[in-house]
Amino acid sequence: MASSKHPTTQYASDKFVESCGAILFDFAERKVCLVKYIPTNEWLLPKGRRNCGEARETAALREVFEETGYRCILHPVTMSTRAPPKDEKGDVADEARIVPNLTEPFMCTTRLLGEFNIKFIWWYIAALDKNGTTKSDGEANFIPEFYSWEEALKTITFEDDRRILERAIELVNVNLAVGDMPLE
Template identity: 50%
Template sequence: MAQSTFVQHQFSSEFFVESCGAVLFDLSGTEKKVCLLHYVKYNQWLLAKGRRNHSESRKDAALREVMEETGYRCHLLPVAMPTRTTPPDGPARISDSVRIYPDLTDPFMFTMRYLGDGLGVKLIWWYLAALDEDAESNRLPGEAEFEPSFLPFSEAIERLTYQSDREVVGRAVELVKDCGTKNS
């Protein structure tokens, strides 16, 4: 039996958990801002994310988690981004190479965490999101242990507790800066 030459790891469903999150932007003012969550109990600064419910799309899970944790309603933010996905109307056989498509709302980043002790992995799909137009006036109570704060890009990156979150926000900021303000 042939073996793949690629390094691979396979996990059955009981050994992986899927999470989805989004970097939430406020693009309404002259200074663009990112929403961070202050986890008061541990004095940590984090991004909104959480486990995907069974049968829930990843996009819906990301938006739901942002709303539950921050109280803000938002939508996915379409941006031009490099990706290895194929176009929906493209040829059946297309090279596996990076292309840039406009107005994508696909995940812009993916994190895989090994959980240790044979527990498997946590897969985190990251999206870009922007506040809905009426988000401030229609804000719901978020989860009690989190206090959301909108911070300027550089301050948000500095404030985050974990380096991996800094990398996620850094990439998100690059993509949003490139999209200008047409998506706000």
């Protein structure tokens, strides 16, 4: 039996967990929401575990709401992806291409949790839901705060989260520059 020519690691379902999160933008104010995790005094991006049977997009929106108290919607951006467009026909080369108006994950983080466990975190870009911006309490251990993009980059605790936020801001800025995204 042949082996794959690509390095491969497999994880049974009891050895991995999926999380989903979103960078919550207030485009009207050019701000982004971070959450302070009170027990550790850390400033983080909102995220959490995906429930069984829950779509990743739904998990991201739910987790942002639970941790911030703000309703949001996934915000489409034009970005590079290796996934073929949904209307693509036939065999498509596995290569990056620019696709407009995507609400797909723009980043995936993997974290090793011990020697044989792993966490996958799928990251989305989200905007405040103008029809649901009334704030609820959110989870007790989190305090949400909106910062200018520059201040958020200085405030966030972990370098890995800073790189995720930088990429989200970069995508948003590129889309703003080409007129693909309104500031509302």
